[in-house]
Ligand code: TXA
């Protein structure tokens with residue numbers, strides 16, 4: 001099994017040798033390797049069992065370093081970077097040739113992010129290469145928000161997990177690209193769209209649109225638990241045979257055993273709900289139950305991103321990416 005501790009010297013030693021390390025970020029844990037080393041990048045796809053048409057985000061610690069990997073930063077992108085980095089925002093920017101095509105699945109743009117996590121930033125400062133890191137889950141499963149989550153699923157396949165505690169934000173970064181100066185949100189995430197719009201004005205959102213892998217980042221059934229998940233209003237939860245689990249926003253169902261219920265945020269706080277989302281789904285998935293019922297949360301703030309993850313978790317089996 002993987003060694004788990006908070007030793008950035010050890011993490012660096014593995015990474016410099018081309019090996020993979022799971023890293024903490026404020027969004028979710030990542031499965032990291034040297035983004036400039038094609039062999040390391042290949043092993044990320046292998047360990048995660050991820051199709052090579054789904055490109056990776058690179059992580060670094062400063063705007064100066066970002067300039068080494070991208071040829072241009074549009075004005076609106078720079079405004080967002082200055083306001084929200086380090087933070088749960090990923091920008092799609094035209095890549096320089098130093099970034100292997102494998103990282104971007106042959107696309108012209110590379111996804112870049114400066115994460116907001118002290119231990120990880122300390123590690124990134126020590127490295128003279130960026131880290132390519134998808135979420136550290138097997139492809140198609142819920143993202144990990146603790147070292148234990150990573151260990152449960154990938155612990156036998158990687159040498160080291162850098163333990164930085166539970167991910168503060170709890171859902172993946174918001175992904176934004178730019179066409180002719182106009183911003184488009186490709187994935188709803190840990191930075192709410194209205195926060196982005198306060199800085200650069202109205203943006204397009206195409207994050208819900210597709211189950212077509214030709215549009216990377218938008219595979220419909222992502223983030224799925226193993227148990228079938230039904231998304232709806234609590235009034236519609238009419239359990240069939242066997243016990244069921246319930247993922248609820250801020251109030252228990254009175255007529256069911258609380259053992260089978262998880263609240264995202266008893267106080268109705270959307271940040272707390274996002275923080276708890278994947279851990280609650282994992283807990284329900286591990287219970288001796290047949291199905292999970294989840295209720296939609298109010299769409300304010302991060303609510304839209306939470307509902308997006310629930311919708312993808314609820315996608316019918318035949319829509320699921322099997323790879
Ligand atoms: O919060 C996060 O973003 C986490 C942490 C570890 O940083 N990472 C993450 O990575 O969620 P991943 O690989 O699970 O999701 C990245 C998404 C993918 O759906 C991918 O298709 C999209 O970003 N993406 C990456 N590069 C892209 C590109 N060049 N163009 C369009 N989409 C891209």
Ligand code: MG
Nearest residue numbers: 134135143172
């Ligand atoms: Mg992922």
